[in-house]
Amino acid sequence: MAVRLSPPPPLPLRFNMRQTDCGRFTAITEALLAEIPEDLPLAMRASLFTDSIMEAASQAIPLAKPHTRLYRDAWIYGPQVKELNRRVNAARKAYRRAPSPSSRAYLHSVVHHARAVKNGLREQAWLDWCCSLGSRTTVGAMWQRVKAMYAPSPRTLPTHPSPDAETDRLARIIASRSSPVYLPLPVRHLQASAEEGRSATIDAACRLEAPSDAPFTSEELRSALYGRRDTVPGLDLQKEHHYLPHHLSGPFSVPLWLCHLLDLEKALELAQPLAILEVLADKDVAGRLLHWVCGFLHGRTASVRFQGCLSESLSHAHSHSLGTP
Known part of the structure; x- marks a missing residue:
């Protein structure tokens, strides 16, 4: 008599925190918390508070797709x-924070110890599973265990039938979105009439001396080349914190210098380079920095890479400074 194994339980639902709608989550939470009566017992209020947070999260935070990848361990x-993984991660963070020969040796010892313990656990688990095999063990159960041990990679998605044509089509679409033809005719006339004055303003600002023209010091170059991802150069008491505002209805942060472009129509696609440079010059951006931005915005080209195919580079008339050169 063959024993049919029950299917594995589904993975628990997880929220995709990168796509959190902060504004909606805050509004729903405040509305639900306002409906909780104050005369209820503390335990009931705590339960209602938890339910309110989960309800707001289910409405404002999308769910992540359940993965089917089986990891090695x-x-x-x-x-x-x-616990072994926690110790290895802590040792790696300590080495990145303060790299030294002693911290490197400590990291190596922790990694070697974790690998040795995991190899022993794998060997013991393999022996226990082999001892559990018998004449009544099904072939499906054996293959299920073998696949779990070898950790197969997830199934690849189907490719596009004609990636070359799709790559060229995407490149043309992206280039056409920055064409000045899509602008209204009065806007194009205004840009043409203001081109000479804007060019003169930008040239005058590029010839000015600015504090940003000072050459970099050896200490600044050394601190910039030393890529620390967990902290900034300098002492803890002298660190500067830069805060970015957030959308009230979305999760994306907005750098402060992008606020200068909000008055332009379709600033991220159809912003004219001269218009951007004029706004920066009015904001006291001058000297070599403005000259570098001028060269960065003019003569922009872009190509599309799709499923191993690369399209030809197409020029963008009205490009923005957020793209890749």
Whole structure:
């Protein structure tokens, strides 16, 4: 008599925090919390508070797609493997924060110890599974365990039937979106009439001396080339914190210098380089920095890479400074 194994339980739902709608989440949370009576017991209020947070999250945060990838340590994962991974991550963070020969040696010792312990756990789990095999073990159960041990990669998605044509089509669409033909005729006339004055203003600002023209010091170059992702150069008491405003209805942060472009129609696609440079010159951006931005905005070309195919480079008449040169 063959024993049919039950299917594995579905993975728990997880929220995609990168696409959180912060404004909607805050509004829903405040509305739900305002409906909780104040005369309820503390335990009931805490339960209603938790339910309100989960309800707001279910409406404002999309769910992440459940993955089917089986990781290498999935079949032996437990509290001991979790603790080993935590120690390895802590040692790596300590080495990135303060790299030195001693921290590097400590990182190597932690990694070697974790690998040795995991190899022992794999060997013991393999022996336990082999001892559990018998004449009544089904072939499906054996293959299911073998696949879990070898951790196969996820199934690849189907490719496009004609990637070359699709690559050229995407490149033409992106280039056409920056064409001045899509602008209204009065706007094009105004841009043509203001071109001479804008060019004179930009040339005068480029010839001015600015504080940004000072050459970089050796200490600044050394701190810039030393890529620390967990902290900024300098002492902890002298760090400068830069805060970025957020949309009230979305998760994307808006750099402060982008606020200068909000008065332009379709600033991210149809902003004229001269208009952007004039606004920057009015904001006291001058000297070599403005000259570099001028060269960065003019003569922009872009190509599209799609499924291993690369299109030809097409010029963008009205490009923006957020693209790739």
